[in-house]
Structures are given as C-alpha cells and as structure tokens.
Amino acid sequence: MENIKRRDFIKSSTAVVGATALASSSVGKVFAAGTDVIKIALVGCGGRGTGAAFDALNSGQNVQLVAMADAFKDNLDSTYNTLKEKFGDKINVPDSRKYVGFDAYKAAIKDADVVLLVTPPGFRPAHFEEAVNQGKHVFMEKAVAADIPGVRRVLAAAEIAKKKKLNVVVGLQRRYQANYRETIKRIHDGSIGDVVSGQVYWNSGGVWVRPRKPGQTEMEYQMRNWYYFNWLCGDHIVEQHVHNIDIANWVKGKYPVSIQGTGSRAHRTGKEYGEIYDNFALEMTYDDGSVVYSQCRHFEGIPNRVDEQFQATKGRAYVSANGQGILWDAKGKEIFRHDPKGNPNPYQQEHKELFEAIAKGEYKFENAEYGAYSSLTGIIGRIACYTGEVISWDRALKSNIDLMPELLSWDAKPKILPNADGFYPVAIPGHDVAKYI
Missing domain, CATH: 3.30.360.10 (Dihydrodipicolinate Reductase; domain 2)
Structure with a gap:
C-alpha cells in the first residue's frame, strides 16, 4: 500500500484534530463469553438498517436492541414495529430511546455497546467518528463515504479504533x-x-x-x-x-x-x-x-x-x-x-463473526481501512x-471537494438545487472540472 501515502492523506484532513481528541475516550465494554447482554443501537432505519438489525439479533449471541435513531420518525416507527413483531423481548427500545433528527445518532450510540451504522453513505464519516469517540464496536454499511474528505475522516477514526481495539466490520459482505x-x-x-x-x-x-x-x-x-x-x-x-x-x-x-x-x-x-x-x-x-x-x-x-x-x-x-x-x-x-x-448467508455471516468476537472479548476486525479505500x-x-x-x-x-451541506436542518439548502423546471445539474465531461476534483 506504499502508493497510497496513507499517513499524508490522513494528515491532510482537518478531521485529524477530531481524531486526536478521540484517543482519550474510553474503550467499550469487553464481554465474557455468553454471559452478558450485548446492547446494540441501530442508526438508520431504512430497509438495509432493518436487515442489519435482523442479522445482528440472529447472530447467535445474547444481543438486545436498546436504541434507535433516524432522521424520519416514520422510518423509525416502521422498523421498530417490524423488529418487535419478529424478536419480541430482544427489542428493548422504549420511547425515551427512540431518537429522531439529524443529531439523533449521538444519543443512540451512547446507549449501546455496539452500533449499526446504516444511514446513507454521506453521513457515515460523522457517525463512525462519533462511535469511535464513544468507544463502541461498529458494524457500518458500505460505502463508508461519498466524497474524499469523508474518506479522510473515516481513515482518521479507523486509526483510533485500532488503538482502542474496537472491532469494526464493514458491509462488503463478499x-x-x-x-x-x-x-x-x-x-x-x-x-x-x-x-x-x-x-x-x-x-x-x-x-x-x-x-x-x-x-x-x-x-x-x-x-x-x-x-x-x-x-x-x-x-x-x-x-x-x-x-x-x-x-x-x-x-x-x-x-x-x-x-x-x-x-x-x-x-x-x-x-x-x-x-x-x-x-x-x-x-x-x-x-x-x-x-x-x-x-x-x-x-x-x-x-x-x-x-x-x-x-x-x-x-x-x-x-x-x-x-x-x-x-x-x-x-x-x-x-x-x-x-x-x-x-452461508454472507450478510448473516459478517454479524455472526463480529458478535462472536465481541462476546469472547476478542479484537479481530479492522475492516474500516479497506472499506474506506474501496469507497x-x-x-x-x-x-x-x-x-x-x-x-x-x-x-x-489532494482533493478537498466536500459535498455535504453547510447546515443539516429541514429548512437548510443542500449544495445542489433544481432549476425552475425541477431538473438538477448533471456533470458534463470536460466542463467545470474544478467542481469535481
């Protein structure tokens, strides 16, 4: 991986300032084999989030869903009802641990030992950074970022996750x-x-x-x-x-x-x-x-x-x-x-191996780096x-093109907007190259 110049790549990001702070946070709980409940939080309650929760709860370990977060309440409620009907007492998410909004992930992560990060990829860097900051083991879906500054944030947090011996599995299930x-x-x-x-x-x-x-x-x-x-x-x-x-x-x-x-x-x-x-x-x-x-x-x-x-x-x-x-x-x-x-079903297998390692107190998975570089x-x-x-x-x-909106709120404007006819600008090769690299 010499050609990647990984150290320079990470250092070139302002996320390193945050990553340095992450180093001081506490390591997540180490579990004795088969004796403790592993508390999970689901961040992202769409179809793939529901599937990830199914796989975690079917991992063969003593897993309990204790917190949920989504930007949309209807998504959260739909997923909660589906999971509650299927898993009964394994779903221990009272209304006080159902978090809605752009910042909901922070509270949900706090409640858990392991977090499932299953929102759209653009949010993944911030969510992964927060999970590592709070010392949690992580399953996160692919892709792990939508732009190059986001990849930098993931790589910076991944370095801290290694130091903390936090297991990280990425949903590249092949x-x-x-x-x-x-x-x-x-x-x-x-x-x-x-x-x-x-x-x-x-x-x-x-x-x-x-x-x-x-x-x-x-x-x-x-x-x-x-x-x-x-x-x-x-x-x-x-x-x-x-x-x-x-x-x-x-x-x-x-x-x-x-x-x-x-x-x-x-x-x-x-x-x-x-x-x-x-x-x-x-x-x-x-x-x-x-x-x-x-x-x-x-x-x-x-x-x-x-x-x-x-x-x-x-x-x-x-x-x-x-x-x-x-x-x-x-x-x-x-x-x-x-x-x-x-x-075996690879979606299930990745959770089976992750939660088995966590239950045994083992540190085995460092998927964030290859997930970031393939993204x-x-x-x-x-x-x-x-x-x-x-x-x-x-x-x-060297690219610093950041696609994320300056502000995340329902009334804020994304960086890309439709014209008067409702059409969005589409890239034309050879035009406005500086917008993309």
Whole structure:
C-alpha cells in the first residue's frame, strides 16, 4: 500500500484534530463469553438498517436492541414495529430511546455497546467518528463515504479504533462469503499465477424513486430520495458498485494508481433521478501495469450481470454473488470449483463473526481501512467519468471537494438545487472540472 501515502492523506484532513481528541475516550465494554447482554443501537432505519438489525439479533449471541435513531420518525416507527413483531423481548427500545433528527445518532450510540451504522453513505464519516469517540464496536454499511474528505475522516477514526481495539466490520459482505474467501485465497496462494487483468460488473435495472410530495422542503425531498444525490449516495458507482470494485482490490492486494472512464445518463434522464449517471465504465490501472475493467449501469429491460472474472499468467478465475467460485489453468482445465451448498448467508455471516468476537472479548476486525479505500476507488471512478480526465490516485488524495451541506436542518439548502423546471445539474465531461476534483 506504499502508493497510497496513507499517513499524508490522513494528515491532510482537518478531521485529524477530531481524531486526536478521540484517543482519550474510553474503550467499550469487553464481554465474557455468553454471559452478558450485548446492547446494540441501530442508526438508520431504512430497509438495509432493518436487515442489519435482523442479522445482528440472529447472530447467535445474547444481543438486545436498546436504541434507535433516524432522521424520519416514520422510518423509525416502521422498523421498530417490524423488529418487535419478529424478536419480541430482544427489542428493548422504549420511547425515551427512540431518537429522531439529524443529531439523533449521538444519543443512540451512547446507549449501546455496539452500533449499526446504516444511514446513507454521506453521513457515515460523522457517525463512525462519533462511535469511535464513544468507544463502541461498529458494524457500518458500505460505502463508508461519498466524497474524499469523508474518506479522510473515516481513515482518521479507523486509526483510533485500532488503538482502542474496537472491532469494526464493514458491509462488503463478499469478504465474508465462502466462495469468495476460498477462491481468492487460492489466487493469492498462486494457483493461477499473477493476475494481469479482470472485469467486474454490477449491471441491473436500478432502484426505487419516491415522488415529491406537497410541502416537502428541498432537504426532505433529497433525503427521501437519497440515492439520486451525491452528497448522500456518491452515485451508484460508489453506493452499489463498490462491492465489485472491492473484489478487484482484494484480488490484486492493492489499489489503482490511476483511473479513467466514461459514463452518462442514457435512459434514466428524468428530474426524479437527481444528478447521478445511469452508467459507468472504468479502466483501473494498478502499479504493476495490470488493468481491471469495471462496468455498472441502471438500464431497465435488459439482462443483468453482477460478477467478477480475472485473467492471470497461469489461468483464470470467476466468482459471483450466487455462490460460484471457479479456477481454470492456462489450458482451460478446471482446477477448483466451490460447492455453492457450502455458502452461508454472507450478510448473516459478517454479524455472526463480529458478535462472536465481541462476546469472547476478542479484537479481530479492522475492516474500516479497506472499506474506506474501496469507497475511495469508486469515488475516483466517479470523478474520472464526470470530468473525462485520467485521475491519478495521488491527485485525488489532494482533493478537498466536500459535498455535504453547510447546515443539516429541514429548512437548510443542500449544495445542489433544481432549476425552475425541477431538473438538477448533471456533470458534463470536460466542463467545470474544478467542481469535481
């Protein structure tokens, strides 16, 4: 990871001032195996937050949900009702520990031993920083940031989490999926030689849209439709395609030195799709000259593809989320095939391993760093496509483009606003490059 210049990257952020203060906070409780209740707080009560709570409560340990936080009361109430119906007494969240608003996370984190951070990615750096400040173990969803200053904050807090021996798991669940673990271990052991190229894909039909309602402020509308605004989501190359980008980095054991690519809004062009693109194609170049091609798109009515493949000096590999993992030698002979039946649910597995370690008082997980760098890879890819330029890793590290609003309140204005016709500005390669890097 020499090419990352990690120390300089973190030091260049003002978040280090906060991170220094974090070092003085107390370490979270160490649990005796199977004897104490592990109290969890859920920060972010959307669909993925509900799923993360399910997985934590089904982890096999003595886990109890004691606090919840969300910007929207209706989200919190819906998730509470779903969890209470399913888990009964494991849900111990009286009204006094249901926190609503932009700052609700601070109080919820205080009540718990472990926090689940499952809001839109733009909020993740501040929430992770606060959790580490309060000395809590963390599960946080991908992506871990939506812009480069946010990545800096995560990396700074991650350094303090290590010093405090706080377990941190990031929801890049393929890292916990048996077919990926077994196949990539064999790649790293040299079964197919040195990886020289690869292709990674997340091609699908896109996600939900929530229509604008009368009386909504612009802040509420963007929060409800967070997937379509970069300060919240980072674009789908960051929020979703980070999974596949992370596999490329995992297989290579390093991060790209430069990225170039192209993207556009080809089909999802309406005002309801905010500012994001609906397709990206990248070339990620690593320091050994190898190139991984990355493709993601939101096109409806055509075949989907979500998988990864790699070519090496002595063979090739294929892995996918549906449980496949295959290696071939240079002559095309199959030399390994993972049995999909031996593939526990990776969403459940990441929580199983995290809470088992916490229950035993073990310090095992430092996922924040690779989560941050793979998120950063996606962010650099977005910048490369938005600008039309080749973006080097070192150039990106210097960026101070902060997408977050100056003020978080329902009446505050986000940095991106619609025109008189309701359309948001969309990046045009070659134009306004300084806005993006």
